Amino acid sequence: MTRLRRPPLGIAVVAFVVGIGALLVVINGEHNIHRGAYAALALGIGWGFTGTGLYAWRRRPGNNIGPLMIAVGFSGLLKALTFSNDSVVFTIGSLAEVLIYALLVHLLLSFPSGQLESGVDRLLVAIAYFNTTVVQLAGFLFTDPAKEGCARCPANPLLITHSHAAAAIVAAQMDISIALLGAVVAILYRRSRDSTTSQRRGLASLACLPFAFLVGLMRFRFSQAEAISSLVGRLGGGGGRGALRRALAEALGDPTLELAYWVPSQAAYVDAEGQPMRVDPALRDKIATTIENEGRRVAAIIHDADLAQERDLVQAVGAAAALTLENERLDAELRAHVDELRASRARIVTAGYAERQRLERDLHDGAQQRLMALGINLRLARDRIGSDAQEAAALLDASLEELREATSELRELARGIHPALLTDRGLEAALNGLAGRSPVPVELVETPHERLPSSVEAAVYFVVAEALTNVARYAQARTVSVAVVRSNGHVDVAVSDDGVGGADPAQGSGLRGLSDRVAALDGRLELTSTDGDGTTVRARIPCG
Amino acid sequence: MGKTVLIVDDHPSFRTSARRMLEADGYEVIGEAADGSSAIDAARELQPDIVLLDIRLPDVDGFQVADRLAANGATPAIVLTSSRDRSDFDYEIVASPAQGFVPKSDLSAEAITLLTR
Secondary structure: OOOOOOOOHHHHHOOOOOOHHHHHHHHHHOOOHHHHHHHHHHHHHHHHHHHHHHHHHOOOOOOOOOHHHHHHHHHHHHHHHHHOOOOOOHHHHHHHHHHHHHHHHHHHHHHOOOOOOOHHHHHHHHHHHHHHHHHHHHHHHHHHHHHHOOOOOOOOOOOOOOOOOHHHHHHHHHHHHHHHHHHHHHHHHHHHHHOHHHHHHHHHHHOOOOOHHHHHHHHHHHHHHHHHHHHHHHHHOOOOHHHHHHHHHHHOOOOOOOOEEEOOOOOOEOOOOOEEEEEOOOOOOEEEEEEOOEEEEEEEEEEEEHHHHHHHHHHHHHHHHHHHHHHHHHHHHHHHHHHHHHHHHHHHHHHHHHHHHHHHHHHHHHHHHHHHHHHHHHHHHHHHHHOHHHHHOOOOOHHHHHHHHHHHHHHHHHHHHOOHHHHHHOOOOEEEHHHOOOOOOEEEHHHHHHHHOHHHHHHHHHHHHHHHHHHHHHOOOOOOEEEEEEEOOEEEEEEOOOOOOOOOOOOOOOHHHHHHHOOOOOEEEEEEEOOOOEEEEEEEEEEE | OEEEEEEEOOHHHHHHHHHHHHHHOOOEEEEEEHHHHHHHHHHHHHHHOOEEEOOOOOOOOHHHHHHHHHHHOOOOEEEEEEEOHHHHHHHHHHOOOOEEEEEEEHOOOHHHHHOOO
């Protein structure tokens, strides 16, 4: 069923007409006293609730509170029909006279969301409706108004027979009503205790039914203004880190409120200390409301789910604090960057030690061992040269082989420390060298012809070298393309393969080390890898 | 027949050169091992007269291998060797049950004979 976004104007007209009709019925009734006072009460309840309900419906079209209040208003007017001198109208009024209580229970238990949130709520409301319809009808079937002390009341056309059963039914109806009242009061008390300040105001107003409900709705507006005014006052008072969170918590009446600041460069939230903070949209009992300033995301206010109905208030309070939030966001972003820099510096130092250990191990296991063997062979050759020239020649051949291997290993090692080709002839030649040594065919799409700052050339070289090494080891690729483009004050590097993809950037220290090396130049390294769709390593490094 | 030798080193090129050198001088190389644990097994099985033992091995170091061989009773003569200088291991060499240390750069059959006679 489609819910009406706006209340039909006809409801007001009908309420007015029915109200006038009820007024006439009460005034002309011959079997009741205090007609004037009752007419005023019926109109007060009927028109008051209907008017307030129309206002609530218009203000919150998605909420059932408005329609429920209108129903209460109409049931109040129906109750006036018990004053009628006509037996049919009198009967309708008598049957409907207690319906208003069930509607009030429904209204109270569904405030403020308009929904019956729990099974207990739904059960109580069902009992209330049963009590005010079925039980009421049952009692009326055995009630003769004339024998109940109302000699001038019209006859009951539904009367089966006047019986004591009616008294028993009415007593049962009363017991059910008292039990219901107790349960509703207990639920409302618990709800009031657990709710936010703003909701408590609404509930308190609701408890002073009927007209105070209007005040409750009006107070929502006042409480919004009051909250913003108190917030602005507190924001001016300083108070250091955490003061903003406390001010917002007080303004919204939610002491558990938390703030998460948006860091665009990391596309993530951090707390006031700059530590990563997860803002889960499915947090239990919590809701995150995003606050923007001039169209840019600034922060998220993580607040009690009870404030879901007052998102407007949260947004308004957030908007009032947007400038201060922006300042705190900048502080948090700075702290996040400092933390990242500190971690990156530590990683670079650690990586430096690890690199030195690797070099020592490579030297020891490689060239040094070959040189030791070479020494032994040369000594043996020297000893044999007089007695066994052929053996001496074989030993010298073996020595030459060891020397060739040692030279090759030293060359590789030196290239790993810093490639001489890069220093001497620049990036283009060095990348060509890398491409030539790669076991996977490399297409050099573009490389800068001019020389770049040596730190940038080195970073680009090692990004490409590490990416090509990873392609050869893991990608099972047929080809790989390398593009290094200088534009707009940056060098953009892209190494893309057509391999199996599925690379995890969190795995392996090589990419992490490269990321730190690139970050040290204020650049960024990214890895894109989808299963079955190859891998691309991209780096962007400032290059003025 | 010359003394029997077990060569323990994780670098094949060094083992080959050492074997050639020792055999040229009359030693009989009866086995090679590339790490500490296989060296202990080989020594137990082959009962060599001399173990030429590299200090830096992939699993346990040469000092630990020497300790375990000594604890086994019938201890062969152990000659430690390394591509590093003696000064790097002075204390450990003195504390070790090995007969002595020869840097790889000075390794010769004569040096081993001198330490193990």
